[in-house]
Amino acid sequence: MKPVFLSYSRKNVKDVQEIADTLCAGGIRIWQDIESLTAGNTDEQIRKAIQEECAVFFLYVTDESVKSEFIREVEIKEALNKSKKDETFHIVPLIDMPLEKANQKLQGSMLGDISRYNGVIIHNGETLFEASSKIRKILLKAIIKRPADQDFTISLMTYSRTPGNIQPQLDLDWSRLNFSDKIMSDTIWKTHLLPALKDVKDALLNAGVTLIRLYAKASLSASMAFGYIFRRETGFKIITSQGEQLWTSLERPEKPSGLKINEQSRNIGSKHLGVNLSITTSVDNDLRNYVDKQQLPLRAELFCKPAEGPSRESVPNHNVASAMAWKIGNAVRDTKSKYNITDIHIFGAMPLGLAVLIGSELNACGRIHLYEFNKSESMYYSSWRLEGNY
Structure with a gap:
């Protein structure tokens, strides 16, 4: 995807x-001078970026920007020339000043009333984040097209930037975002990342895209949340990279999972279920420490472990991963029904690909609490909640 x-x-x-973070949260790559310019002729680089490298020209219209001769005479004119030659090239303004004044200042630079372009005007009482979110919806629908080969590639990153050899059509590079709170907090999830994923989902469906090829280097919470948002029941199929393999979920896997699931009843009266996913290593002690420290009453606990014990070789291929995810999803739903569970708490150690597949199998499971393990402190902390209404 061009930026x-x-x-x-x-x-x-x-x-x-703030605008850039809002766009990037939705997988939109940006070309911004402070990041993209290299040593050399600035004018030439900017002209080339608009003419050859970018798919959209976003213009932040403010009292300051309309006074800039460089923006009016170079950037806007290059964008208008590009749009005349390429009908797929979009000009999208975000107008943060009185419209009449903006038109007056840009007269001779823009073709007619700036509001004729497919942009957004910030009205009184509207925040920049709200307006930027509207821009994100517009841009996603403009740039997402159904690929000829049917696969639509998305990258999901929380630990490091997307590698240069990966060229996704949407780049969910959340490692570059600048928020006031840590990215794995539930506040950031609800305020920024969940709305962004919902916008992506709507745009994909609008374009008729239902087959996603995922490249992920992300936290378990992010991987599981992605699988959940794009689960099969919402019309999507995910093929996720796991090392050199490709894993995907199956409606009814035929191969055995090699997974043992044991249930233990605990506090009668509680409506909380603990799910222990000790796949690559045991999380027994760390889970118990968290539950005891937080005084979290569990009605029951599901212990999900490979029959031969947790190890890095427990999930050797796509068939085993699909069978494990399917079995875990069914076990959670059965236990939820048995004890009238409202809240499910998931702790685990597993391959990222398996986390994606498990997320895609957690349909109709109620409120799901995800947790991340802090290695430096050797303890779990609460991350995101999946509420089940999306």
Whole structure:
């Protein structure tokens, strides 16, 4: 996917960072001068970016940007020339000043009223984040097209930037985001990342894309949440990279999972279920430490472990992974029904690919609490909640 060119005044850089984070949370790659310019002729690089490298020209219209001769005479004119030659090239403004004044200042630079372009006007009482989210929806629908080979590639990153040899059509590079709280907090999930994934989902469905090829280097919570958002019941099929293999979920796997699931009843009256996914290593002690420290009452606990014990060789291939995910999903639903469970708490150690597949199998499971393990502190902490209504 070609990036979106960000045109703005450096005096608005703080606002533009918020806009950039909102767009990038939805997988939209950006071309921004402070990151993309290299040593050499700035004018030439910017002209080339607009003419050859970018699919969209985003213009942040403010009192400061409309005064910039460089924006008016170079960036806007290059974008208009590109749009005349390429009907797939989009100009999308975000107008953060009175429309009449903006049109007056841009007269001779833009073709007619700037509101005729498919952009957004920030109205009184509307936040920049709300307006930027509207822009994200517009851009996603503009750039997401059904690929000829039917596969649509998405990268999901929380630990490091997307490698240069990976060229996804959507780049969910959450490692580059700048939020006030840590990315794995439930606040960031609900405020920024979940809305972004829902926008991606809507845009994919709008384009008729239902087959996703996922490349992930992400936390277990992010991987499981992605599988959950794009689970089979919502119309999607995920093929996820796991090492050199490709794993995908199956409606009814025929191969044995090699997984043993034991249930233990605990606090009568509680409506919480603990799910222990000790696949590559045991999480027994760390889970118990968390439950005791937080005084979390569990009605029951599911112990899901390979028959021969946790190890890195427990999930050798796609067939075993699919069977494990399917078996875990059914066990969670059965236990939920048995004890009238409302909240499910998932702790685990497993391959990322398996986390994606398990997430895709957790349909109709109620409220799901995800946890991340902090290796430096040797303890779990609460991360995201999946509420089940998306």
